[in-house]
Amino acid sequence: MSNKRYNIRMAGIGGQGVVTASHILSNGMVIMGGESTLVPFFGSEKRLAPVESYVRIANGKIYEIGEIIYPNVIMIFHPQVITHGKSYTMPFYSGLKPDGVVLINSDHPINLVPDEVRELKERNARIYYIPATTIARDKAETDLATNMAMVGAISAIMGIPDLPSLEASVKERFLGKGFVVSGGTAALDNVIERKFAKKEQLLRKNMEVISAAYSYAIEHGWAENRQAAAV
Amino acid sequence: MGNYEGNGIPPIGSVNKKGQVYTDPNELFFLSPRTQAFLTGSEVIKEAVKRASVDFSVAYPITPQSEASSLVGELYADGYVGDYMRGESEFAVMGQCAGGAFGGARVFTTTAGPGTLRAFENFPMWAGSRLPIQVVFTVRGVNSPLSIQPDTLEIAFMLETGMLLWHAETAQDLYDYILKGYIVAEKPEVHLPIGVICDGFFVTHTKDMVMLTPENKVLPHYNPYASPVTCMDMESPPVRLMRDPFVMKSNYISYMTHASWQLEIRAAIERSRKHTIQLLDGLIEVENPDADILIVGSGTAVSQGREAIRLFRDQGMKVGLVKIKTIRPFPYEEIKQATKNAQHIFVPEFNIAGWLAREIKATIERNERVIAGPHVAGGMTMPPEVIVEEIEKSLALRGKKEVIHG
Numbered sequence: 001m002s003n004k005r006y007n008i009r010m011a012g013i014g015g016q017g018v019v020t021a022s023h024i025l026s027n028g029m030v031i032m033g034g035e036s037t038l039v040p041f042f043g044s045e046k047r048l049a050p051v052e053s054y055v056r057i058a059n060g061k062i063y064e065i066g067e068i069i070y071p072n073v074i075m076i077f078h079p080q081v082i083t084h085g086k087s088y089t090m091p092f093y094s095g096l097k098p099d100g101v102v103l104i105n106s107d108h109p110i111n112l113v114p115d116e117v118r119e120l121k122e123r124n125a126r127i128y129y130i131p132a133t134t135i136a137r138d139k140a141e142t143d144l145a146t147n148m149a150m151v152g153a154i155s156a157i158m159g160i161p162d163l164p165s166l167e168a169s170v171k172e173r174f175l176g177k178g179f180v181v182s183g184g185t186a187a188l189d190n191v192i193e194r195k196f197a198k199k200e201q202l203l204r205k206n207m208e209v210i211s212a213a214y215s216y217a218i219e220h221g222w223a224e225n226r227q228a229a230a231v
Numbered sequence: 232m233g234n235y236e237g238n239g240i241p242p243i244g245s246v247n248k249k250g251q252v253y254t255d256p257n258e259l260f261f262l263s264p265r266t267q268a269f270l271t272g273s274e275v276i277k278e279a280v281k282r283a284s285v286d287f288s289v290a291y292p293i294t295p296q297s298e299a300s301s302l303v304g305e306l307y308a309d310g311y312v313g314d315y316m317r318g319e320s321e322f323a324v325m326g327q328c329a330g331g332a333f334g335g336a337r338v339f340t341t342t343a344g345p346g347t348l349r350a351f352e353n354f355p356m357w358a359g360s361r362l363p364i365q366v367v368f369t370v371r372g373v374n375s376p377l378s379i380q381p382d383t384l385e386i387a388f389m390l391e392t393g394m395l396l397w398h399a400e401t402a403q404d405l406y407d408y409i410l411k412g413y414i415v416a417e418k419p420e421v422h423l424p425i426g427v428i429c430d431g432f433f434v435t436h437t438k439d440m441v442m443l444t445p446e447n448k449v450l451p452h453y454n455p456y457a458s459p460v461t462c463m464d465m466e467s468p469p470v471r472l473m474r475d476p477f478v479m480k481s482n483y484i485s486y487m488t489h490a491s492w493q494l495e496i497r498a499a500i501e502r503s504r505k506h507t508i509q510l511l512d513g514l515i516e517v518e519n520p521d522a523d524i525l526i527v528g529s530g531t532a533v534s535q536g537r538e539a540i541r542l543f544r545d546q547g548m549k550v551g552l553v554k555i556k557t558i559r560p561f562p563y564e565e566i567k568q569a570t571k572n573a574q575h576i577f578v579p580e581f582n583i584a585g586w587l588a589r590e591i592k593a594t595i596e597r598n599e600r601v602i603a604g605p606h607v608a609g610g611m612t613m614p615p616e617v618i619v620e621e622i623e624k625s626l627a628l629r630g631k632k633e634v635i636h637g
Contacts, residue, residue: 023438026269027269030269037439038438039433063401063534063537063538064534064535064538065433065434065437065531065534066432066433066535066612066614067612070614070616
């Protein structure tokens with residue numbers, strides 16, 4: 001594999017599992033044998049409040065720390081990040097590097113103001129709309145798997161981490177040695193676990209969502225030109 | 232335990248109540264196999280304390296160290312830490328830590344930012360009392376308006392407390408410094424408190440790869456009888472220290488005694504060098520020492536510097552790096568040597584004051600070569616791109632116009 005490095009900024013709203021998604025993506029990269037670091041960023045923990053998480057993935061050494069100011073991949077987990085400005089970073093594409101990727105969870109393209117359209121065009125941004133919540137509802141019958149759809153799609157777009165590594169990562173997240181999560185996340189975990197009588201079922205549903213979103217991205221041709229996004 | 236000898240200290244090779252083997256530090260650090268783990272900095276603190284034979288820990292929550300101190304509580308619940316309590320403020324915590332250390336315990340605590348300043352009176356007291364307590368400072372903003380975000384300004388306050396101060400760049404540093412810190416701090420000729428510093432959030436909340444020493448091997452038990460001052464037990468109450476302090480006598484001898492003791496604390500910091508050099512492989516790390524342009528830093532500013540060097544390398548430009556591992560003792564000679572060929576020395580810092588640049592300016596010859604910056608503060612991050620831009624801008628101002636922004 002040639003030298004690849006992705007700086008990913010994820011933005012969403014509290015309760016969507018943005019930080020969990022970053023853990024799964026990050027750990028998936030480590031399982032695949034690469035390097036990754038992640039930095040979660042949120043204020044007081046409440047549903048619907050802005051959340052960001054930053055993930056660096058690479059197949060070489062990563063030193064950089066802190067928030068990602070100049071990402072080459074941006075993942076928007078909820079349309080309100082853009083439409084309601086529910087974000088620490090305004091506008092949502094602030095700092096996006098040339099030829100970067102913006103993956104947005106929305107069933108339809110969002111009406112951006114002309115300045116935003118122009119600036120994204122100037123950066124030659126590749127903007128992809130994925131109906132992540134709809135996929136989550138179809139496959140897992142819950143909005144809570146939206147984050148899995150986002151992870152699946154971005155894995156297809158970047159090529160790393162691959163699906164088997166993501167699956168191992170999801171398993172570790174829900175079955176493995178638990179990692180330190182915030183109180184809020186722990187409470188949500190309980191809700192999810194109650195919803196699925198068996199953890200195996202939860203895992204299977206999550207993987208179905210990931211695979212469906214992965215296929216969606218491939219079918220729409222988003223996986224082409226992968227290398228262009230590397231830092 | 233059952234393996235006690237004369238002074239009651241369990242010997243190397245015996246096991247603690249959790250079945251962990253007291254291990255020679257050099258064997259533990261350099262010969263034991265390490266396994267890879269992917270952990271947050273807070274979890275790394277837990278893993279280090281689990282292997283540090285800590286007798287006593289006091290906790291008080293403040294972001295961004297709350298998670299770490301609560302994880303140490305879990306270690307206590309599992310039997311890995313001798314005793315553990317919650318303090319009622321940081322000032323109380325550090326006083327309670329002093330009590331534990333006076334009594335001959337190996338003590339661990341954590342704090343940050345305003346907590347550090349609230350506790351402040353205790354730090355020079357610890358040093359003067361020769362208490363080898365370890366604090367992990369997960370540094371954050373200290374000034375109003377309130378910020379919980381990373382900022383290294385609080386280190387500037389700590390510089391003259393008489394404590395050893397080591398500044399971790401990464402979670403790996405943090406793990407190693409916590410364990411190695413005790414070994415250096417507890418040397419009889421050192422025997423000083425140590426602050427192991429990491430940048431809040433950037434290290435504590437970032438998940439990173441760390442190589443851990445075996446779970447079943449721990450540091451040797453602390454030997455309080457190797458202290459240069461008597462520890463407080465029923466036979467030898469520290470009468471001189473507690474009941475008859477110098478402040479009660481206004482005469483020249485008492486001033487002189489006090490002044491010489493302050494000198495002794497500073498001499499003890501200097502005496503920590505040889506042990507620290509051996510354990511940390513030098514007080515500094517140098518990359519591309521022959522480059523015209525050097526980035527000199529400590530903590531996560533070093534990591535950002537490494538990435539800036541990578542960006543310069545992509546442009547075909549060679550930039551060097553000096554990582555300062557110990558702030559006290561300050562590596563004066565090492566920095567002089569490492570910077571002697573550099574034309575431009577940049578000091579990126581996560582604080583508004585630029586205290587590290589001042590220390591370096593006071594250390595090296597031709598100190599007009601030092602450019603204090605870039606600086607960010609209040610929790611801002613410092614993208615490598617900003618370091619690159621600062622360097623290019625400064626060099627252009629200095630007449631090296633061939634450098635063009637990439």
